[in-house]
Amino acid sequence: MEVVAEARPLSLNARLFDYPFLYFGGEGDFPPLAQSEVDTLRRYLGYGGFVLADANDGSSGTGFDAAFRREMARVLPASPLQPLPSTHVVFKSFYLLDSAPGRLFTHPQLQAALIGGRAAVLYSQNDLAGAWARDEGGDYSFEVVPGGEAQRELAVRTGINICMYALCLDYKDDAVHLPLILKKRR
Amino acid sequence: MTAGDSTAWKLVSLSPLPGWALGLLVGAVVLGVFLAAVGLRREPSVGRRLLLLALRTVAGAAALFLLIEPGVRTLQVARVKNRMAVLVDRSASMGLPVTPGGGTRSAAVAESLLRMAPGLKALEERFNVELLGFDPALLPVSETVLRTVPAQGVRTDLLGALRALRATDTGGSKKLSGVLLFSDGADNAELQGGVSARARAELLALGFPVSTVQVGDPTLLDVALENLKVDDFAFVRNAVGVEVELRVRGLPGKDVPVVLEREGQVLGTKTVHVTGADETTPVSFTFTPDQTGRFVYTLSAPVFPGEAVTENNTRSFVLKVIRDRVRVLLVVGRPSWDERFLRGLLRQDANVDLVSFYILRTSSDDTQTRNPERELSLIPFPMEEIFDAKLSTFDVVVFQNFGHADQQLSIAQYERKLEQYVANGGALVAIGGDRALGDARTSYPILDRALPVDPVGQTASVAPYRVHLTAEGQRHPVTSVLPTAAASLAAWDELPAGSGVNLVRAKPGATVLLDNPSLLLDGKPAPVLALWEHGRGRAMALMTDDSWTWAFTVHRTGDPTRLYDRFWGNALRWLVRDPDLTTLQVSADPPSVEPGTPVGAVVTAREVDYQPAVGAEVTVELSSVRQHRVVATVRATTGPDGMVRVSFPGQPAGAYRLHATAKSGERVLGEGEDAVAVRTVGPELTDATVRADLLAELARDTGGKAYHLPLQGLPELPLLDPPVVEVGRSKDRPLWDRWEWLLLLATALGLEWVLRRRYGYI
Numbered sequence: 001m002e003v004v005a006e007a008r009p010l011s012l013n014a015r016l017f018d019y020p021f022l023y024f025g026g027e028g029d030f031p032p033l034a035q036s037e038v039d040t041l042r043r044y045l046g047y048g049g050f051v052l053a054d055a056n057d058g059s060s061g062t063g064f065d066a067a068f069r070r071e072m073a074r075v076l077p078a079s080p081l082q083p084l085p086s087t088h089v090v091f092k093s094f095y096l097l098d099s100a101p102g103r104l105f106t107h108p109q110l111q112a113a114l115i116g117g118r119a120a121v122l123y124s125q126n127d128l129a130g131a132w133a134r135d136e137g138g139d140y141s142f143e144v145v146p147g148g149e150a151q152r153e154l155a156v157r158t159g160i161n162i163c164m165y166a167l168c169l170d171y172k173d174d175a176v177h178l179p180l181i182l183k184k185r186r
Numbered sequence: 187m188t189a190g191d192s193t194a195w196k197l198v199s200l201s202p203l204p205g206w207a208l209g210l211l212v213g214a215v216v217l218g219v220f221l222a223a224v225g226l227r228r229e230p231s232v233g234r235r236l237l238l239l240a241l242r243t244v245a246g247a248a249a250l251f252l253l254i255e256p257g258v259r260t261l262q263v264a265r266v267k268n269r270m271a272v273l274v275d276r277s278a279s280m281g282l283p284v285t286p287g288g289g290t291r292s293a294a295v296a297e298s299l300l301r302m303a304p305g306l307k308a309l310e311e312r313f314n315v316e317l318l319g320f321d322p323a324l325l326p327v328s329e330t331v332l333r334t335v336p337a338q339g340v341r342t343d344l345l346g347a348l349r350a351l352r353a354t355d356t357g358g359s360k361k362l363s364g365v366l367l368f369s370d371g372a373d374n375a376e377l378q379g380g381v382s383a384r385a386r387a388e389l390l391a392l393g394f395p396v397s398t399v400q401v402g403d404p405t406l407l408d409v410a411l412e413n414l415k416v417d418d419f420a421f422v423r424n425a426v427g428v429e430v431e432l433r434v435r436g437l438p439g440k441d442v443p444v445v446l447e448r449e450g451q452v453l454g455t456k457t458v459h460v461t462g463a464d465e466t467t468p469v470s471f472t473f474t475p476d477q478t479g480r481f482v483y484t485l486s487a488p489v490f491p492g493e494a495v496t497e498n499n500t501r502s503f504v505l506k507v508i509r510d511r512v513r514v515l516l517v518v519g520r521p522s523w524d525e526r527f528l529r530g531l532l533r534q535d536a537n538v539d540l541v542s543f544y545i546l547r548t549s550s551d552d553t554q555t556r557n558p559e560r561e562l563s564l565i566p567f568p569m570e571e572i573f574d575a576k577l578s579t580f581d582v583v584v585f586q587n588f589g590h591a592d593q594q595l596s597i598a599q600y601e602r603k604l605e606q607y608v609a610n611g612g613a614l615v616a617i618g619g620d621r622a623l624g625d626a627r628t629s630y631p632i633l634d635r636a637l638p639v640d641p642v643g644q645t646a647s648v649a650p651y652r653v654h655l656t657a658e659g660q661r662h663p664v665t666s667v668l669p670t671a672a673a674s675l676a677a678w679d680e681l682p683a684g685s686g687v688n689l690v691r692a693k694p695g696a697t698v699l700l701d702n703p704s705l706l707l708d709g710k711p712a713p714v715l716a717l718w719e720h721g722r723g724r725a726m727a728l729m730t731d732d733s734w735t736w737a738f739t740v741h742r743t744g745d746p747t748r749l750y751d752r753f754w755g756n757a758l759r760w761l762v763r764d765p766d767l768t769t770l771q772v773s774a775d776p777p778s779v780e781p782g783t784p785v786g787a788v789v790t791a792r793e794v795d796y797q798p799a800v801g802a803e804v805t806v807e808l809s810s811v812r813q814h815r816v817v818a819t820v821r822a823t824t825g826p827d828g829m830v831r832v833s834f835p836g837q838p839a840g841a842y843r844l845h846a847t848a849k850s851g852e853r854v855l856g857e858g859e860d861a862v863a864v865r866t867v868g869p870e871l872t873d874a875t876v877r878a879d880l881l882a883e884l885a886r887d888t889g890g891k892a893y894h895l896p897l898q899g900l901p902e903l904p905l906l907d908p909p910v911v912e913v914g915r916s917k918d919r920p921l922w923d924r925w926e927w928l929l930l931l932a933t934a935l936g937l938e939w940v941l942r943r944r945y946g947y948i
Contacts, residue, residue, distance in 0.1 A: 014742040014743065015742075016742070017738060017739045017740075017741060017742030018739060018742075020523050020526075020734070020738055043741060043744060047737070047738055047741040048526075048527060048530060048737060048738050049738065092563040093563070094546060094562065094563060094564070095561055095562060095563065096560070096561060096562065096563050116534070118530070153554075164521060164546070166526070167521035167522065167523065167525065167526045168521050168525070168526065168529070168544060168546075169526060169529055169530060169533070170533070171529070171542060171544055172563055174541070174542060
C-alpha cells in the first residue's frame with residue numbers, strides 16, 4: 001500500500017472529502033466543535049469516510065477521552081461508541097490479533113461507532129500514534145509500556161489492520177476466508 | 187318421417203258392461219259348469235257324464251261369447267325412423283399413414299365408407315344415417331372431406347364425442363339407435379389410461395350400442411419422444427434438468443441417440459440401446475444456461491426408414507432463463523479507496539452476490555513476521571478454482587487495478603478461459619489504476635481481446651481532469667443516471683476533478699461513454715469509460731481508479747447525489763443484459779404454439795426517459811433459427827401505452843427468434859429479441875399407437891361390436907329397433923252379432939235338457 005508520508009492537518013470543512021481516512025488524535029480536553037464542523041463530520045462519516053481516533057494522553061473519562069466522546073455524541077447520536085469484540089474483522093484484516101495495544105496498554109479493545117454495520121469510527125485509548133512515532137533520525141519517539149518492543153510491534157500491526165479494514169471493510173469476513181482463519185486461530 | 191305405414195288388428199270387447207260385471211258373469215258361467223260336474227259325479231256312464239258336461243261347457247262358452255261381445259279392432263300403425271350415426275375421428279393422428287408411405291387413416295375411412303355405401307343405403311329405410319366427424323367437437327363430414335381435408339383436431343376425446351352425440355338424442359326421430367365409430371383409438375383425454383369405472387358407467391348410460399372400426403395398423407415402426415418434463419423457467423448459471431421418454435417400436439437391437447440443442451447449438455447427446463419390440467426408456471439431460479433470456483430448446487432422435495410418424499422424433503420447448511442474484515467476482519490488485527467504495531456498494535446491494543479476492547501482499551512484500559502462516563490472515567489466491575472450475579458460475583467478473591507480473595499472481599494461464607467466458611455470454615469489467623490497462627506489470631493479450639480498449643503503451647496521465655459525458659453516453663443506459671439526458675449531463679459535469687487516467691484507445695466497435703477532453707489521443711479525447719459486446723458477452727473498461735470520488739468526494743458540498751450507485755447499478759444491469767434496461771422489449775405471446783397456429787408477439791416501446799413511446803413505428807421480424815433467415819416481417823404502431831400486439835402467419839415446426847426495432851420519428855428507440863417455439867409435435871402426434879384394445883372395450887361396454895379395417899362392406903351392426911306408433915283412426919268389427927252363436931247356445935242348452943230328461947235327471 002502506498003501512502004502519503006506527511007501528515008496534513010485539516011479543519012473539519014469540505015476539504016475533508018478529499019481524504020476518506022481521517023486521523024483524529026490529541027492530548028487533553030479540546031473545545032466543542034462548531035455546529036458546521038459537527039454537520040460536516042456527520043456527512044463525512046455517513047457517505048463512507050473513516051475516522052481513526054486516538055487518545056494520545058491515554059485518558060479515560062477525562063482529557064481527550066471525555067472531549068472526544070462528548071463530540072461523537074453530537075456527531076453520531078444514534079451510533080454511540082461501543083467496545084469492539086476481538087472477533088471483529090479488524091482483528092484479522094491482515095494480521096491475526098487479539099487486542100489493540102498502543103504506546104500504552106490500558107484498554108485492550110478498541111471502541112467503535114457503527115453505521116450500517118461498518119465501523120465508521122475506531123477509537124483507541126492506548127495512544128497508537130505514540131507507538132508508531134519516529135523522530136527525524138528514524139528512532140521511535142516514545143517508549144512503549146508495559147510491553148516494550150513486542151508491544152510496539154503489535155501496535156504497528158494494529159495500525160496496519162486498521163488501514164486494511166478502512167480499505168477492505170469486511171473482506172476477511174467473506175465465507176471463503178473463514179475455514180483457514182479459524183484453523184490458524186486454533 | 188316414418189319407415190312406412192301398415193295395418194294392425196286386435197281382439198277387443200265391445201260389451202257396454204263394465205269390467206267387474208263381466209267378471210261376475212264369467213264367474214257365474216264357471217260356477218254353472220262346476221255344479222254340472224258335481225251333479226254328474228254319480229252318473230255310472232262315463233260317456234253320458236262327459237257328453238252332458240261338454241254340452242254345459244259349450245253352452246257356457248257361447249253365453250260368455252254373447253255377453254262379452256268380442257270384436258276385431260283394426261288400426262293403422264307406423265315405425266319412426268331413428269338416427270344411426272357414423273362417427274369419424276378427425277384428430278390429427280388420423281392424418282398419419284396407415285402404412286409407411288401409404289394413405290392416411292382418414293383416407294382409409296373414406297374408402298371404407300364407399301364400400302359400405304350400399305349397406306348404409308339399405309339402413310336408410312329404417313334409420314336416418316348421419317355422417318359426423320369429431321375433433322373433438324361434432325361436425326358434419328363427407329367422404330370427400332375425409333379424403334381431401336387434413337384431420338387437424340388437437341386431441342382425441344372418444345368419450346367426449348359420444349357424450350356430445352348423446353346430447354343430440356332428444357327422443358322421437360332424434361333418438362339414436364346406434365353408432366358406428368371409426369377411430370385409431372389414440373385417445374389422449376379421459377380414456378387415455380383406459381376405460382375407468384366412471385367412464386364405463388357413462389358408456390352404459392349412453393343407451394345405444396357403439397360399434398367400433400379400428401383404423402390403422404397397431405404393429406408399427408416408430409421412434410417417439412414422449413412425456414417431456416421441464417420447468418418453464420430456470421436461473422442462469424444454475425443446472426437445469428430435462429426429462430423425456432424415448433419410445434421405440436419395431437426396432438429391437440438399434441442404438442438410438444437423443445440430442446438436446448439450443449437454437450442449433452448441441453448441448454448434449456444420450457444414446458439408448460433398444461432391446462425390445464416396444465420399449466420406453468427415460469432419458470434425462472442436465473445443462474447450465476449461461477445467458478438470460480428466452481430460448482428454444484429441441485430434443486431430437488433420428489428418423490429411421492419406414493417410421494409411421496416422423497414428426498414425433500423431435501420435441502421443442504421454450505425455457506425462460508432468469509437471474510436470481512447477479513454473481514459478481516471482484517478481483518482486486520491491491521487495496522484502494524476505489525475498491526473500498528465499490529465493495530461497499532456491491533455488498534449492500536441485495537441483488538448482488540459478491541465473491542471477492544484481494545491481493546493484500548505480493549511475494550516481495552516484507553510482513554515482518556517470524557511465522558507468516560500463523561501470524562497472517564492471508565489465504566492463497568485460489569486461481570484455479572475461480573478462473574477454471576467456478577468461472578462459469580459468475581455473471582460478471584471485475585478486475586480492479588489487477589495486472590501482477592508475480593508468477594504466483596499471474597493469471598496468464600487462465601486468460602484464454604476468461605476470454606472464452608466473455609465470448610460465450612459472460613461479462614467482464616476492467617477498472618484502471620497503477621497496475622492495470624497499460625500500467626500493468628504484465629500484459630494479457632488474449633484476455634485483452636475481450637476488452638473494448640487497447641492500451642497506447644504509455645503510463646497513465648496523472649494530470650487532473652474533468653470527466654465528460656459523450657453524446658453516446660447521453661443516450662446509453664449505463665450513464666443515464668438521471669431521467670433526462672440533460673440532467674445526466676449536468677450530473678456528470680458536476681463531478682470532482684479526477685486525478686488520472688490510463689491511456690487507451692477505443693477499439694473499432696466500442697462505445698465511449700465518458701472521456702477526458704483535456705487529454706487528446708490521436709486527436710480525440712482520451713476514453714475514460716468504454717464498452718462493447720464481445721461474442722455473446724459484454725465488456726466494459728473504466729480507465730481510472732478514482733471513481734470512488736463520485737461516491738464520496740462529490741458529497742463535500744452537501745448536495746445529495748446517487749450518481750455512483752446508479753452508474754454501477756446501470757452498468758451491472760447492462761452487463762447481465764437485464765431486459766428491463768432496454769427501451770424496446772418484444773415478448774412472444776404465447777411463447778410456444780402449435781404448427782399452423784399464428785405466432786403472436788407483444789412489443790413495448792419506451793422513450794429514453796422510459797416513458798411509453800406513443801405512436802412509435804415498430805418492425806418485428808420472425809426468423810427461422812434453422813434456416814438462418816427472416817421468414818416474416820410485420821410493421822405496426824404503438825398505442826397510448828407504448829405497446830402493440832402483432833401476429834405472424836402460422837409457421838412450420840421449429841425454433842424461431844423475434845427481433846423488434848422501433849423508431850419514434852427519426853429517433854431509434856432500440857431493439858429487442860425473444861424466442862418462440864412452433865412445437866415440433868403436439869400431443870396428438872406424439873403417439874402413433876392404434877389402440878385396438880380400447881376400441882374393443884368401448885364396443886363391449888355399450889353392446890356394440892368391434893371391427894377393424896379393411897372391411898368389404900357394412901358389417902352387421904347391433905342397432906336398436908325403432909318404436910312403432912299408431913297413426914290414423916281405429917275401426918271395430920263385432921264378432922258376436924251373428925245368429926250362429928245364438929243357435930249354438932240354444933242347441934247346447936236344448937240338447938242338454940233333452941238328454942237330462944231322458945237320463946232321468948229331470
